[in-house]
Amino acid sequence: MAELWCLWHLLLTVVAMVFIAPGVFTHPARGKKLLAKKVSRLMSWTKKDGVIRMNETTFYHFVFDAPKNYSVIVMFTALHEFSSCATCKVAAEEFQILANSYQHPGAFTTKVFFAMVDYDESPEVFEALQITLVPNFFHFSAKCEFTTDDIYGLTGRDIVADQLAEWIAERTHVSVRIRQPTNYHGLLKPAILLGLIGGLGSFLKWHRKSISCSILCEFLTLCLVILMTSGQIWTYIRGEPYAQRDPRTGQKHYISKFSQAQFAAETYIISLFNMCVTLGMLLLVKATTSRTNVIKRKMMCLCGMCLVAIFFT
Numbered sequence: 561m562a563e564l565w566c567l568w569h570l571l572l573t574v575v576a577m578v579f580i581a582p583g584v585f586t587h588p589a590r591g592k593k594l595l596a597k598k599v600s601r602l603m604s605w606t607k608k609d610g611v612i613r614m615n616e617t618t619f620y621h622f623v624f625d626a627p628k629n630y631s632v633i634v635m636f637t638a639l640h641e642f643s644s645c646a647t648c649k650v651a652a653e654e655f656q657i658l659a660n661s662y663q664h665p666g667a668f669t670t671k672v673f674f675a676m677v678d679y680d681e682s683p684e685v686f687e688a689l690q691i692t693l694v695p696n697f698f699h700f701s702a703k704c705e706f707t708t709d710d711i712y713g714l715t716g717r718d719i720v721a722d723q724l725a726e727w728i729a730e731r732t733h734v735s736v737r738i739r740q741p742t743n744y745h746g747l748l749k750p751a752i753l754l755g756l757i758g759g760l761g762s763f764l765k766w767h768r769k770s771i772s773c774s775i776l777c778e779f780l781t782l783c784l785v786i787l788m789t790s791g792q793i794w795t796y797i798r799g800e801p802y803a804q805r806d807p808r809t810g811q812k813h814y815i816s817k818f819s820q821a822q823f824a825a826e827t828y829i830i831s832l833f834n835m836c837v838t839l840g841m842l843l844l845v846k847a848t849t850s851r852t853n854v855i856k857r858k859m860m861c862l863c864g865m866c867l868v869a870i871f872f873t
Contacts, residue, residue, distance in 0.1 A: 595627040602630070602673050610659035611635070611652075612675040616682045623675070629702050631672050631732045636686065636696040638679040650719070651695040652676070657721040658728075661739045671702075672734050695719065699731045752828075782838045783831075790831040795824045833871045840867025 602622060605612045614622070614634075623632050635655050637648040659674040679686050679694065689698075697712035710731060717723050725736040802824045803814045814825040843864030847857045 591627045595629060598622060598628070599630065599670050603670065606659075606663065606673060610663060610674065611656055612673065614675045614677050614682070616684050619675070619677055619682065619685050622673075623700050624704075626704070628704070630670055631702055631734075632700045633672060633674050633728060634698045634700065635674075635676045636679070636689075636691050636694055636698065637676060638694045640678070640680045643680060645694060647719070648695045654719055654721045654724065655697075657738065657740065658724050658736060661721065661725070662736045664737070664739060669734065672728065672732050697724065697727075699728070701731070752832075779839055779842055782842075783835050786831055786834040786838065790834070791822050791827040792824075792831075795822055795827055836867050836871040840864040840871070843867070 598621075602612065612618075619634075622628075623634065635651070637652060638645045639648050639652060655674065655676070662672065662674065677685050686692075699710040699712075700706065701710070712724070712727055717727070721738045721740075725738055729735045803812050804816070804823060814823060814829070816823050816826060841864065843860045847861040847864060850857055850860070
């Protein structure tokens with residue numbers, strides 16, 4: 561009887577493992593088919609948006625449920641306006657840069673996917689994982705083994721794409737080379753300079769008789785002095801940013817609110833205004849000393865007064 565009972569118990573155990581145990585696939589072909597379907601779906605979402613927006617159903621199916629041979633980096637956030645999480649918006653931009661860099665040809669694989677879960681869309685996920693702080697980043701490995709190292713710690717780290725990529729390389733052994741989007745501010749500076757040079761050249765071409773070479777030399781000399789005294793060297797030594805984003809509102813500021821600080825963009829604005837004032841003063845001086853006809857002198861006087869009045873105030 562004891563032997564029969566052991567055999568019956570063993571049979572029940574096998575049946576339970578085959579038909580009842582969750583996440584265990586009796587047919588390898590069926591498991592491979594489901595896995596291929598999940599990976600194909602994740603790839604299509606990734607190619608479309610970079611970062612996959614997940615709700616409660618898709619999160620449990622693609623992140624927790626087997627089979628799974630990929631890792632998922634999930635950003636938990638609260639981006640709705642009534643949540644008032646300005647840091648989440650900045651973090652979402654950095655996370656998007658990270659995901660877009662991973663999609664670059666030669667870097668993309670099916671080993672890692674990037675997803676985002678919003679509290680206002682899926683509060684059940686936050687409650688299940690006991691997440692009380694946003695933004696937060698979790699790594700869910702293919703082996704379904706979760707440790708404290710799979711949570712992105714902010715101690716000694718910032719929420720920037722480069723440091724997130726280093727953390728991902730530590731957890732998944734997949735390196736992501738960050739490719740920052742085109743910095744239009746950097747392109748704007750030479751464009752403005754070329755525009756000013758081109759405009760000055762055109763102005764001199766059509767007014768070379770009314771403006772002598774001396775006023776041009778005076779203007780360029782004063783512009784150089786103004787540029788050197790506008791704070792360029794100070795901002796370069798201090799390593800001041802071009803602009804700064806307010807963490808509470810997410811708005812970018814080009815002029816510092818503090819008297820002891822100055823952004824790089826602020827120095828360009830100050831230099832441009834001072835150059836316009838200088839040009840206006842030179843035109844006023846030229847209008848009083850020139851021997852040209854009265855109409856041209858009045859035009860120079862009017863232009864000089866407008867430049868000084870507008871840009872000095």
